[in-house]
Amino acid sequence: MSLLKLENVTKKFGGLTAVSDIGLTVEQGQIYSLIGPNGAGKTTLFNLVSSIFPVTSGRIFFDEKDITEVPTHALASLGIARTFQNLAVFKHETVVNNILVGLHSHLKADPFSAAVFWGRARNEEIRARERAEEIIEFLEIEELRDLPVGTLSYGQQKRVELGRALAVRPKLLLLDEMVSGMNQEEREEIGRFVLDLKEELGMTVFMVEHDMGIVMDISDHVCVMNHGAKIAEGTPDEVSNNSDVIDAYLGSRRKSA
Template sequence: MTPLLTLENVTRKFGDLMAVDSVGFSVPKGSIYSVIGPNGAGKTTLFNLISALFPTTSGTIDFDGHPIHRAKTHHLAGYGIGRTFQNLAIFSHATVVENLLVGLHHKLSATPVSAAFFWGPARREEIKARQQVEKIIDFLEIEHLRDIPVGLLSYGLQKRVELGRALAIGPKLLLLDEMVSGMNSEETEDIARFVLDIREELGITIVMVEHDMGIVMDISDRVAVLNHGSLIAEGTPAEISSNTAVIHAYLGQD
């Protein structure tokens, strides 16, 4: 399958600390790809490199023909990359609709004058944006929550709103960082279903950093395993679950 995201010899050092060491893999278009590993393995650092939160020390990251290892973070939405965060990054006092509209901000092009008077292009853009938001609200089954401040929702529903905001970007690639962390089993099952639907119905490629091995093994097409910043295994869930190096890394054996 054609790769959408390719990492080659990606390395990131912080002083003398080697956080990510020569990691390379490709994510096929239309796949669900998971990155796993013990605590401190370098997963979040790798995600932050893909998200252009900081540059690589060496190596390259290519997304859909764009080299992004030196890109500015605010350019990624325009390329078609959306992301959720391990720690919630929402506007708690804003409503569900208002939070989702933030994801469409990079698509708005009305001038300050037309926006101030809300006519012409500004009005048309607002109508289109709200139509897109309504589609996402319907997709994520949160119609009854649309006008409620997000801070009043349960943790699982807040994570769903954050997922909706990432979808509002209109991504080709969706990065999910510990999406089900802190959720109960019912909330986790809901997210797993939505992730599958996002791939099947919306055609969006998904890369997950995840600790929940149940969801990883159930819905991933391929899995990459990091340990101490290095890639120690890559393959299908079945191949990973029987890999000796992976078993040793998780059990803490030499």
């Protein structure tokens, strides 16, 4: 069953076509990776799915609903969460408070009960904090829960950002260069967490990634972009042996190695 479907999606900035006629389908429960060289249009495509940019033409469907024109702030309530290539955490707040921010879309109490912290508001707060603790335990950052995020290492901050996205309880998790800037041990840990999200929670993950080791190890399906267009897709093995991919992406990495 498809969870995310793009039909002939194109994005133009003036005379520049950044994304050209892209069609792809992310199935429920998949880890789907989007790869390609710098400037291929990967992050622009992610920004279209996230409604950060409007599409020039084409349609985007999520859970069989047309979300092409749904505003960014409404995506969380539909079940879509995203991390960003550049950290977007609240560095002066604690780990637990950063994760609680992600639960905001699930709070439904009226202003009065929220003001007096009674009834529904109190129950929602209790459940939110329980959920935050579950995420902290899942990500194995219990000892960091009360520390300001700005005092943590880069890899730990990325883990907190992932936790905040998980707080949305997403059906679809968008990961933009999740392991960028991490050391080998941190990359392997994130790869393990992403696999656990799929295998333990049944979550669907759509990720843009440059780390080919992570992509080939954990992906179910891979789509390759170059110059804004899709040039190949398939299993990791199929993609890694595709001559167009080798020329456009993998080959350039081998030559520079």
